[in-house]
Amino acid sequence: MKTSLFYRQSARLLSAGCVLALLFLSGCLEQSFVWSPDGQRAVVINLANRELMLCAADGQLLPPRVAAVSRVAWLGDSQRLVLARRHTEATWSGLAAAMSPDEVREIVARAEIAWQKLQSGAGWSRLGGAAGLFSDQDPMGKFVGIYLRDQRGQTLRPQLTADEWDDLSRQTAEVHELTVARIEREQIVLGPTLSRGIEEIIEIRVSPGDRAVAFVSEAALTKPKESRLRIALLDGNAPAQLVSERVAAQPDWTTDGRSLVYFQAAGAASNDDLRLGTLIRRDVLDSSGAIRISSDQSYLAGWIFSEQTRVRCLRDGRILFNAAEISLPIAAEDYGEQREQLFALDPVRQSTLVRMIPRKQQEDLPKGLAFFEVSPDEQQVLFGDLSGQVCVLTLASGAVDYVQQPEKQNLQGAPVWRNDGSFTYTRRTPAKHGQKPARAAEVVLRRGRAETVLSATWPDEVVNALVSERN
Template identity: 30%
Template sequence: MRRWHWMTTLILATLTVCGCIPRRLFWSPDGQYAAIIAEDGLRMCDTSGKLSEVVAQDVRMAAWFPDSRRLVATRTTKAANWTEIQAFLSPEQREALPRLADPLREEILAHIGEWDKFKPKVAATISDGEFAALLLYVRDQRNEGLPEKFGDQWKDIATMAIDTHLLEMYEANGLKVTPGQVLHRTVDAIDELRVSPDGKIIACVQKISTHGNSILYRLSVISAAGGEWRTLAEPVALFPDWSTDSRSLVYATTRTRPAEGSDSLQFGAVVLQRVRDEPGEILEAFAAPEELLGLVFGPQTKIRCLPDGRIIFSAREITLPATSKDIPRYASLFSVDLGRQPTVNRLVPRDAEVVLPGGLANGYFELSPDSTRIAVSNDVTSEGNQTTVSILNLLTGEVQSVIAQQGRLKSIPAWRTARELSLIVPEKSAWGSAEKYELVLWEGPDQVRCISREWPDIFKQKNADSHPDQ
């Protein structure tokens, strides 16, 4: 094991839950254009298959505004030294991190043993991104004794750069997309974006640290016009949603953090957090959120707010006390209607749960624009390497199989309209071609249209050893 493995692991690895399916397809609300996160960068396409050139490289996530003319995206950049990274730190971070430099340096010098077992105490008090920035500060400003400690490996540490992240606006005019204002710079990756229904506020979920197989996320908001970055809560689940009036966010959270190496259940709640005042501005101070219901917390618990006032969420239904055999294998989908009787209702019939993919627990489902159907995906399972996509009709409980394929999904499917679902199918698919992955529009088993046959191979991985989401 290389002596600096712990550094490069914490800095360069994108820590994800095993089996994560990336999101590459983002259709505009009017269904006319899709933003595609291809292997070579962000591109645009229309419904006929016209494809743009690369708009931006190293894009992680995107979200459209209601007007279908603007989108916001997160893009990864690099910082090679403490001077460069300061632009991605808040004034508070620039002041606080140097105070941790000497304690970290002392821990490094005192460490005996394998570096992959090294867990500095200061790392537990800050986010992964902040720790990466701190490492650069120690390397550049407090490195006395470190070259001798690391020996020949110091030359690798001396040239190390870390990931930084931009949140930026784009203007879309057909296939032409123009970069706009940079809203925020940060050292912590932004893994989810939700634009408010009125298009004025953006909710951002950042990955801040990991504990074993569990990921901790932080929820923040920022005005689409620019301004102060405001943190609401942590830890939260990855998939919050806006209330239909754009005033509040609904998300899953927990009061406890997972213990290192523990696989015990965490209890949490779905809460409603008021974010904006009556005129629509972000509140100067956030009150305590309103607890709507309790559940077993999962870092990928997904919330969606429907136009009729219902809130739907994914969870495992557990009755305590219970033996291990009583714990359900699959998650289900539930709803609560705060405007009526505030009780939890099951949306998925029990006999339908067993034929649905396992993607409900991981947030691998997408609600159709008319809120009547959900496309559910699952990734490679321990039973084999077949992945599937199915559609659940929320009105009837009927489950329709869309595709079953060998190997991993390239992307979570995305609805173009209430009737048409877009998928990336592998080579040799009956809907695609023999040579490469293709983008198809699916309306039914006999209504499938491939729109990417003339495209270059934009979904081919640059590095076969890495997952597209890494």
């Protein structure tokens, strides 16, 4: 289905405070436990140190470990994975090798402007203060500093105080990689690198048929940060290619493995703007599996853009996504009362949106529904949120099973399906007699009403890293 684009420009609708209330920007529920498609093993990310560990079906952790992993996705064969990894780079040459030519030119141009200001008498502290060059408000600042240190160091050092030079000499930045790995004799063996850059990878989606991988990364040199969608072939024989910019973090592949469906903002980000956006379907692979990003796009639906909108494509052709239903005007006292709904769109058979959650059940689900996953048989949807709330929705009946209620502590570890009817989630450990438990949570496998603790033999630091006090 192709229609004209519903919304072509962002609109300044509400204050930033209302934006936060409406879009439920309350933090990210991190990935920590992921089952293989066959359910025979899993991988665990230790949130305390970002080590990736292989896990047997009974919960036993297996050595060795892979360092500095932020996200992971299994391939359909249950023998290979795609990992998002990071490492610290201390030199300009190392960073430049990971950047695009445009990124290098942008940083060098900014650095030369800063250098000219220094030569005209502006002090280093003035550049970092009034100009904000090296503050947290300027994401380019650390790259500019590393460039000047490495390229102009001999001339620059006498112009800095000892403390300023000491701080600059320790400046580093992160490089992010997308790497294929495989399981051999119950060990994780690293393979080819598919992408390398300075943008943090925040989502990975492997195509049906294991031909390609789509991944979303956050732009490193702009603020507010925007997300970009790219694809790469899993054989690593071609560079990753850009599909779209200003996208939400959770796209998905159509079930034929040739197209991506994603939510895109209509305009650039601003701290005070509530942007409109569009649900888009775009062909990205041809029939042979080669990358062919189509210039044509199908515009499927439109609503207020949220970076946390998640899209999931079902085998029957329906597309599920979460979105807030917002009526304007809105009274100030109603801020924060809005709830997201799970919608279904069938582009072939039915052009209207269908609400999947009955109104009477919606009040008992999390306000924001960005953390949902569809069961392998596509009959149920698993919801989680940062408060620890876990629910299961049966799509056919609208019935909701309430597994764990929200509390004040943040509880990490997104719930994840193992197979039809069974899933894993982070279960909080209640205090006894007013005393905090030594192990704040456990990772459990639930089937029906029965639960099995998988993390019983895990080190305390692994399970305790799943719990934090809410700000």
